[in-house]
Amino acid sequence: MIPGEFTYHRPASVAEAVAILASHGDEARPLSGGHSLIPMMKLRMAAPEHLVDLGGIADLKGIDEDGGTITIRAMTTQHELIASDLLAGKLPIIRETSLLIADPQIRYVGTLGGNVANGDPGNDMPALMQCLNATYVLTGPDGERDVAARDFYEAAYFTALAPEEILTAVKIPVPPAGHGFAYEKLKRKVGDYATAAAAVVLTKSGGTVATCSIALTNVADTPLFAADASDIVAGSTLDDDTIKLAVAAAEAITEPASDGRGPAEYRTKMAGIMVRRALARASERANG
Incomplete structure (x- = not known):
């Protein structure tokens, strides 16, 4: 179908857009990229x-690090995330996840x-941002406010973003060097949404998991931060019984x-x- 009539605006600044x-x-x-909104309009x-259209706002592009926090501005494309040396070194799970999103044509935009x-x-990115304990910067007429990714999603297509606000940046604390990570995604074909997916980030001290964060994609009306499953894994040796308990706790919060x-x-x-797969790969990658 063809979208209904609309007036097109292309502001040059965040203030103008707001x-x-x-x-x-x-x-x-x-x-922004339009891959969700334009099909819905059609x-x-x-x-x-x-x-x-936010595409003309230069301030909404770029990736940088300051004081242990990486800031990714909102109009940074998936292709740019994949190509970033900074992210490859500090947050490689972002590149891994971006490569599983749709196809190259979509990732360029x-x-x-x-x-x-x-x-x-x-x-895919909402659950990953919850796993990474990211913060979203929302900009509106009264200035900026920060909302944790874990508090942002309310229901399908309903978020903490007000109609007059724009999500302008994502701030992510840098995990410790040597952390383990994995994003596992099951889908029917290239370009499809996940049947189910899981993000895991963990650190190890010797043979023990020191910290763990788990989040799930497309098995509820919102992304899911699996807090109980994360807590079960933290402090364990990731033995079979612990993995079974963590998997059960993660499954218990799903409502697909x-x-x-x-x-x-x-x-x-x-x-x-x-x-289970993400925990195994993250554990293999973690340097104790």
């Missing part, structure tokens, strides 16, 4: 009267900000829909398998 959004309220939507599931901001439960990817029961079990 002013346009504030003046039009719910009738306006920001546009299906008439979204019909904004004003489209605010799709942005981190668009992936995390719109609340699509099938997107039955759809073309399989019945709900199957998708829950696949989430557990993704957790």
